[in-house]
Amino acid sequence: MLEINNLHVKLEEEDKVILNGVDLKIGAGEVHAIMGPNGSGKSTLSYVLSGRDGYEVTEGSATLDGQELLEMEPEERAAAGLFLAFQYPVEIPGVGNMTFLRTAVNAQRKARGEEELSAGDFLKVVRAKAKTLKIDAEMLKRPVNVGFSGGEKKRNEILQMAMLEPRMCILDETDSGLDVDAMKLVADGVNALRSEGRSFLVITHYQRLLDHIHPDVVHIMAAGRIVKTGGPELALEVETNGYADILSEVG
Amino acid sequence: MALPKAKEDALQARLAGLPALSGKGWLAAARGEALARLDAMGLPVRRDEYWRYTDPASLNAPEAPVAHRFDASDEAPPFDGMDRLKVVFVDGVFDPKASDDLTLAGVTIERLAEAGSKDIHWAQGTYGILEARGQTPVARPFAALNTAHATDGVLIHVTARAAKPVSLIYVHQSETSDAILHHCVKLDPGAELTLLENGPAAARFSKVLEVEVADGARFHHIRLQGRDHERRAVTHVFARLGTRSEMRSFTLTANGRLTRNEAVVELTGTEGRAHLAGAAVGDGEFHHDDTVFITHAAEACESRQVFKKVLMNGATGVFQGKILVKPGAQKTDGYQISQSLLLDEDSQFLAKPELEIYADDVKCSHGSTSGAIDETALFYLQSRGLPRRTAQALLVLAFLAEAIQEIADEDIAEDIRARLERWLARHGTKG
Numbered sequence: 239m240l241e242i243n244n245l246h247v248k249l250e251e252e253d254k255v256i257l258n259g260v261d262l263k264i265g266a267g268e269v270h271a272i273m274g275p276n277g278s279g280k281s282t283l284s285y286v287l288s289g290r291d292g293y294e295v296t297e298g299s300a301t302l303d304g305q306e307l308l309e310m311e312p313e314e315r316a317a318a319g320l321f322l323a324f325q326y327p328v329e330i331p332g333v334g335n336m337t338f339l340r341t342a343v344n345a346q347r348k349a350r351g352e353e354e355l356s357a358g359d360f361l362k363v364v365r366a367k368a369k370t371l372k373i374d375a376e377m378l379k380r381p382v383n384v385g386f387s388g389g390e391k392k393r394n395e396i397l398q399m400a401m402l403e404p405r406m407c408i409l410d411e412t413d414s415g416l417d418v419d420a421m422k423l424v425a426d427g428v429n430a431l432r433s434e435g436r437s438f439l440v441i442t443h444y445q446r447l448l449d450h451i452h453p454d455v456v457h458i459m460a461a462g463r464i465v466k467t468g469g470p471e472l473a474l475e476v477e478t479n480g481y482a483d484i485l486s487e488v489g
Numbered sequence: 490m491a492l493p494k495a496k497e498d499a500l501q502a503r504l505a506g507l508p509a510l511s512g513k514g515w516l517a518a519a520r521g522e523a524l525a526r527l528d529a530m531g532l533p534v535r536r537d538e539y540w541r542y543t544d545p546a547s548l549n550a551p552e553a554p555v556a557h558r559f560d561a562s563d564e565a566p567p568f569d570g571m572d573r574l575k576v577v578f579v580d581g582v583f584d585p586k587a588s589d590d591l592t593l594a595g596v597t598i599e600r601l602a603e604a605g606s607k608d609i610h611w612a613q614g615t616y617g618i619l620e621a622r623g624q625t626p627v628a629r630p631f632a633a634l635n636t637a638h639a640t641d642g643v644l645i646h647v648t649a650r651a652a653k654p655v656s657l658i659y660v661h662q663s664e665t666s667d668a669i670l671h672h673c674v675k676l677d678p679g680a681e682l683t684l685l686e687n688g689p690a691a692a693r694f695s696k697v698l699e700v701e702v703a704d705g706a707r708f709h710h711i712r713l714q715g716r717d718h719e720r721r722a723v724t725h726v727f728a729r730l731g732t733r734s735e736m737r738s739f740t741l742t743a744n745g746r747l748t749r750n751e752a753v754v755e756l757t758g759t760e761g762r763a764h765l766a767g768a769a770v771g772d773g774e775f776h777h778d779d780t781v782f783i784t785h786a787a788e789a790c791e792s793r794q795v796f797k798k799v800l801m802n803g804a805t806g807v808f809q810g811k812i813l814v815k816p817g818a819q820k821t822d823g824y825q826i827s828q829s830l831l832l833d834e835d836s837q838f839l840a841k842p843e844l845e846i847y848a849d850d851v852k853c854s855h856g857s858t859s860g861a862i863d864e865t866a867l868f869y870l871q872s873r874g875l876p877r878r879t880a881q882a883l884l885v886l887a888f889l890a891e892a893i894q895e896i897a898d899e900d901i902a903e904d905i906r907a908r909l910e911r912w913l914a915r916h917g918t919k920g
């Protein structure tokens with residue numbers, strides 16, 4: 239599904255290298271987690287994959303089902319099936335959440351040569367999905383993320399993911415800022431989407447999300463590289479011992 | 490005080506270019522007075538305080554600069570399908586065939602060109618009167634010129650709730666037309682009228698609208714200035730509002746080489762409410778100036794000024810807006826916002842927001858900003874699959890939303906939103 243080879247990235251505006259040869263391969267239907275100290279480059283990796291401006295790829299590649307992602311516009315990557323749940327979801331005053339969702343769903347359908355959803359059909363689907371995430375109708379009417387609490391913003395990200403049905407989902411610290419119940423809702427939302435054809439890359443600092451979303455593979459990122467890869471037990475090790483041991487072990 | 494020679498010469502040249510008007514009836518007297526006002530102030534120059542940002546040269550010129558007609562038939566005319574009374578002017582000349590019969594329940598409508606020759610008329614108390622009041626503290630020479638030389642217009646007396654909107658349609662045909670129209674609207678206590686205006690009117694258009702809104706009356710005004718790229722316009726609205734009366738005015742300006750829209754509103758009775766809003770979008774050779782002066786002369790009145798502009802490829806936007814709160818106008822609620830979205834570095838926004846307050850118990854706020862499109866929001870939308878252009882259009886419409894929200898009629902608001910969306914699609918955006 240997603241294959242990242244030797245990815246090197248620096249900031250466009252200054253000579254600061256952030257990713258230093260990332261290698262990562264995620265198969266169809268797999269759930270991978272990335273953990274790592276603050277500032278190790280996890281969000282940067284997710285931004286570069288989804289096409290945000292301001293970064294320069296100096297080496298390496300990233301493909302989704304064999305298609306080179308790094309050449310595409312952000313919207314093309316979305317249409318190809320990539321989705322990023324933002325660590326900091328963006329507030330957009332003046333754009334209604336519902337309008338935004340419908341425009342997004344229909345833009346992707348159009349890009350894939352599918353028919354647009356009718357307003358009625360769309361409404362039905364959105365209402366049902368919002369309900370399972372405990373997002374009330376009033377929140378759907380409000381401008382995108384404006385005045386949403388931290389937890390509401392994160393649930394709104396998962397709602398977008400559920401509506402867009404991407405094949406490669408990247409979740410950047412979707413668990414941070416969530417209370418225990420909301421985390422369960424988000425995890426249930428993710429688990430409901432798990433399928434053979436859909437893969438997940440879950441960036442997190444805490445084991446507690448991984449208690450709900452069981453990862454197949456756990457990676458540790460440090461200083462812009464994946465320094466260790468293992469099974470779910472690796473997350474438990476981080477939880478109890480922190481990163482010090484792992485980092486000294488890999489030098 | 491005598492004018493400097495250069496100003497005097499410019500004024501004489503301008504007046505010499507205007508057709509002579511017949512001198513009969515009440516109108517002749519009003520014109521004479523306006524001419525005297527104009528003689529005392531002369532035409533504006535760049536040095537004048539409120540003309541620093543806008544060059545009046547093409548408005549001062551004796552002849553209208555050439556402006557080609559624009560074919561706007563790719564979209565339905567504004568207010569199409571709405572039940573309204575149409576009054577059509579072609580290059581400033583009344584077109585009886587295209588106009589409806591001027592009878593409407595709750596309203597009397599007359600043409601200035603006809604009613605002006607009478608000995609007495611209600612409009613004597615309005616025509617040139619509100620304009621003259623509006624000349625202090627800031628001179629508005631083009632308004633006086635208009636009062637002195639308007640060739641036609643409508644005089645609307647509203648005695649009850651108008652059965653339907655009055656719709657003034659301005660057609661631009663000749664490439665050198667120079668039209669001067671002057672309208673008066675008088676709303677009796679409790680009366681209600683919606684006035685619609687649309688169209689480019691002429692190569693160069695001067696228009697004054699004087700509105701007297703009596704106690705408890707409501708005046709709604711929606712204007713679309715047409716899509717002609719080369720036209721020039723200088724317009725004034727002078728309004729005086731009574732107790733618990735309401736005025737709402739919204740203007741959409743897309744294109745136009747030069748537009749100067751002035752609004753002068755005086756709140757003279759308690760709990761009056763005046764909302765003025767504008768959305769302007771320009772690409773390239775576009776200069777749009779909103780100059781607004783709102784006076785709170787009574788207690789507990791509310792005023793709002795919401796002006797938004799989207800500028801690209803070297804377009805220029807100007808906003809000069811003032812809230813004056815007179816002594817004793819306690820509990821005033823004044824709000825003013827002027828913002829421009831600059832889609833590139835060639836475009837510019839010049840703003841002069843002013844507050845002048847002589848009462849202590851008031852709530853007044855003003856804000857003026859100009860900025861580029863929010864790249865983070867743009868990326869967020871794109872990452873959800875919206876093409877960059879669609880995402881930009883969505884953000885631009887969101888930026889304009891506060892101005893469009895000032896339109897009371899939801900159908901008209903929706904139509905204007907759709908027009909803006911198409912404009913954005915046609916002009917695209919950089920980046």
Ligand SMILES: Nc1ncnc2c1ncn2[C@@H]1O[C@H](COP(=O)(O)OP(=O)(O)OP(=O)(O)O)[C@@H](O)[C@H]1O
Nearest residue numbers: 249256274275276277278279280281282283292325
């Ligand atoms: N646009 C930028 N300008 C300057 N520095 C940047 C920029 N983007 C990222 N960085 C720097 O790159 C490094 C990696 O940042 P990144 O946000 O990817 O870390 P992270 O692993 O997601 O951290 P956290 O766990 O705190 O979210 C940090 O040192 C950060 O300050």
Ligand SMILES: [Mg+2]
Nearest residue numbers: 280281282325
């Ligand atoms: Mg991060």
